[in-house]
Amino acid sequence: xxxxxxxxxxxxxxxxxxxxxxxxxxxxxxxxxxxxxxxxxxxxxxxxxxxxxxxxxxxxxxxxxxxxxxxxxxxxxxxxxxxxxxxxxxxxxxxxxxxxxxxxxxxxxxxxxxxxxxxxxxxxxxxxxxxxxxxxxxxxxxxxxxxxxxxxxxxxxxxxxxxxxxxxxxxxxxxxxxxxxxxxxxxxxxxxxxxxxxxxxxxxxxxxxxxxxxxxxxxxxxxxxxxxxxxxxxxxxxxxxxxxxxxxxxxxxxxxxxxxxxxxxxxxxxxxxxxxxxxxxxxxxxxxxxxxxxxxxxxxxxxxxxxxxxxxxxxxxxxxxxxxxxxxxxxxxxxxxxxxxxxxxxxxxxxxxxxx
Amino acid sequence: xxxxxxxxxxxxxxxxxxxxxxxxxxxxxxxxxxxxxxxxxxxxxxxxxxxxxxxxxxxxxxxxxxxxxxxxxxxxxxxxxxxxxxxxxxxxxxxxxxxxxxxxxxxxxxxxxxxxxxxxxxxxxxxxxxxxxxxxxxxxxxxxxxxxxxxxxxxxxxxxxxxxxxxxxxxxxxxxxxxxxxxxxxxxxxxxxxxxxxxxxxxxxxxxxxxxxxxxxxxxxxxxxxxxxxxxxxxxxxxxxxxxxxxxxxxxxxxxxxxxxxxxxxxxxxxxxxxxxxxxxxxxxxxxxxxxxxxxx
Numbered sequence: 001x002x003x004x005x006x007x008x009x010x011x012x013x014x015x016x017x018x019x020x021x022x023x024x025x026x027x028x029x030x031x032x033x034x035x036x037x038x039x040x041x042x043x044x045x046x047x048x049x050x051x052x053x054x055x056x057x058x059x060x061x062x063x064x065x066x067x068x069x070x071x072x073x074x075x076x077x078x079x080x081x082x083x084x085x086x087x088x089x090x091x092x093x094x095x096x097x098x099x100x101x102x103x104x105x106x107x108x109x110x111x112x113x114x115x116x117x118x119x120x121x122x123x124x125x126x127x128x129x130x131x132x133x134x135x136x137x138x139x140x141x142x143x144x145x146x147x148x149x150x151x152x153x154x155x156x157x158x159x160x161x162x163x164x165x166x167x168x169x170x171x172x173x174x175x176x177x178x179x180x181x182x183x184x185x186x187x188x189x190x191x192x193x194x195x196x197x198x199x200x201x202x203x204x205x206x207x208x209x210x211x212x213x214x215x216x217x218x219x220x221x222x223x224x225x226x227x228x229x230x231x232x233x234x235x236x237x238x239x240x241x242x243x244x245x246x247x248x249x250x251x252x253x254x255x256x257x258x259x260x261x262x263x264x265x266x267x268x269x270x271x272x273x274x275x276x277x278x279x280x281x282x283x284x285x286x287x288x289x290x291x292x293x294x295x296x297x298x299x300x301x302x303x304x305x306x307x308x309x310x311x312x313x314x315x316x317x318x319x320x321x322x323x324x325x326x327x328x329x330x331x332x333x334x335x336x337x338x339x340x341x342x343x344x345x346x347x348x349x350x351x352x353x354x355x356x
Numbered sequence: 357x358x359x360x361x362x363x364x365x366x367x368x369x370x371x372x373x374x375x376x377x378x379x380x381x382x383x384x385x386x387x388x389x390x391x392x393x394x395x396x397x398x399x400x401x402x403x404x405x406x407x408x409x410x411x412x413x414x415x416x417x418x419x420x421x422x423x424x425x426x427x428x429x430x431x432x433x434x435x436x437x438x439x440x441x442x443x444x445x446x447x448x449x450x451x452x453x454x455x456x457x458x459x460x461x462x463x464x465x466x467x468x469x470x471x472x473x474x475x476x477x478x479x480x481x482x483x484x485x486x487x488x489x490x491x492x493x494x495x496x497x498x499x500x501x502x503x504x505x506x507x508x509x510x511x512x513x514x515x516x517x518x519x520x521x522x523x524x525x526x527x528x529x530x531x532x533x534x535x536x537x538x539x540x541x542x543x544x545x546x547x548x549x550x551x552x553x554x555x556x557x558x559x560x561x562x563x564x565x566x567x568x569x570x571x572x573x574x575x576x577x578x579x580x581x582x583x584x585x586x587x588x589x590x591x592x593x594x595x596x597x598x599x600x601x602x603x604x605x606x607x608x609x610x611x612x613x614x615x616x617x618x619x620x621x622x623x624x625x626x627x628x629x630x631x632x633x634x635x636x637x638x639x640x641x642x643x644x645x646x647x648x649x650x651x652x653x
Contacts, residue, residue, distance in 0.1 A: 134455070135592075317475075324467065327457070328460040332446065332457070
């Protein structure tokens with residue numbers, strides 16, 4: 001035992017462990033310490049970089065939750081959804097309306113947001129029984145437009161284009177009204193949902209999802225109930241993205257329909273693809289990439305704003321164009337995403353200098 | 357004639373005109389799907405590119421007919437470039453990647469265009485007159501009639517092209533069975549490229565026609581999304597289906613918009629086709645003329 005190089009599992013229990021080696025556990029603790037300490041140094045570093053670092057982290061966390069959801073659906077079950085932007089909106093509006101009209105605390109509205117979104121997602125996911133691939137993409141795109149329309153035009157419920165003002169999340173008298181406070185709330189949520197995702201993936205539903213993705217006919221033959229698991233996947237996925245929407249509502253405190261467009265759905269898909277479909281880490285890498293990129297784009301565009309005064313007006317457009325371009329580049333040159341790249345880099349260092 | 361009937365006919369005729377342009381764009385969409393099995397989410401952006409290039413040329417002082425021909429040339433180049441640069445490397449990748457790459461392309465094209473031309477509405481110098489023509493009590497503007505005629509003309513040209521020309525027959529062969537076609541000596545790569553070129557061309561024509569009616573701005577790209585209900589109704593791989601689907605969706609959205617707007621606070625026209633789409637997917641997923649995929653283990 002003493003001189004083994006590599007992982008040699010001697011029992012199934014060992015193989016199924018969440019932390020395969022004590023190294024993994026050590027790195028995770030290190031990461032946790034790092035994340036907990038962000039608010040302490042974030043302010044200073046952020047202002048040095050001319051950005052609000054804590055705010056960025058919170059947004060990354062919210063996107064990670066949503067991206068985990070879509071990754072479960074698209075990466076693990078192989079069902080494409082172009083409606084997750086609107087589903088996030090459903091979550092945000094559910095949380096917002098319950099908080100504003102019925103004055104419910106956030107620890108009630110947030111699960112409610114998840115459940116309502118899960119229900120909506122399951123309704124729009126029912127075509128997945130008959131439809132695959134292309135057809136499903138189109139069906140969920142229709143869902144996106146229909147929900148988007150409802151959010152914009154159902155004034156009595158959503159407040160229409162004027163938006164909905166949401167109070168801060170609060171437990172008793174304690175309000176999450178600063179970036180730092182919300183940061184810790186979001187951190188807890190993101191750890192919780194990453195943990196849940198990891199566990200879904202390695203238990204029965206997760207394996208059923210992967211079986212459906214890889215060859216659904218074979219999966220059905222060996223006893224995976226296709227309808228049940230596909231709808232379940234849609235439900236869980238929408239639950240995640242609904243929670244993300246609820247968190248978004250409490251963080252931004254103003255919900256308007258403008259945020260939950262087709263563009264957001266595409267961004268979510270791009271997060272999963274850039275990060276790596278079918279890797280739990282993929283959603284995390286993808287969300288970080290998606291939030292970091294506009295920040296990186298901002299620096300050259302600020303420099304250019306001296307030359308082109310209307311740089312800021314076209315920034316949004318430019319961003320979409322660059323995103324579109326990067327998505328294309330990724331798909332052509334790195335179709336497995338950042339998570340796969342991460343694995344290659346890691347195994348390079350692990351095996352160095354004997355990489356054969 | 358009673359007012360209700362006039363309103364109905366009015367809406368129907370307007371819908372038919374819009375629908376004929378949908379049919380044209382849907383034709384391009386189906387063509388790509390048929391020969392390459394790729395769903396092109398950037399179809400609307402092809403419409404946009406065609407419309408803006410033609411506008412640019414016309415504003416530069418080139419008369420309409422040469423400008424139109426040049427736009428067709430530019431569309432061919434666009435189609436070739438996209439096929440070669442973006443889709444060719446994606447052969448053999450999973451469906452989701454291919455879908456995503458066309459979405460990426462869509463956003464890239466759209467933002468490039470709005471960086472060059474801005475987002476405000478631009479109007480074509482009038483080529484067809486807006487003069488209203490009275491058919492009894494129904495009023496139709498002349499430009500609508502020309503649009504319809506042109507759309508039908510182009511549909512006819514392309515339909516004849518598939519039916520009779522050598523490359524058209526090759527395209528149908530590839531759509532039918534790629535491997536057999538290849539073994540019979542049909543250059544599949546050229547067929548792919550031609551499909552993309554024609555798709556870009558018909559979309560360009562659609563863009564110019566619709567731009568003549570409404571003026572163009574960046575939201576014209578949403579026009580491309582309307583082809584989805586049309587092709588789903590007709591069946592993704594049927595050219596006849598695309599034409600009929602386009603017309604039906606155009607008429608339906610106008611009727612639903614005309615009658616239901618008052619109850620839903622406007623904008624029904626934009627969303628109604630997608631309701632139709634979902635309903636069709638539920639009851640007849642392969643559309644009216646599509647080939648049903650039967651899977652056997």
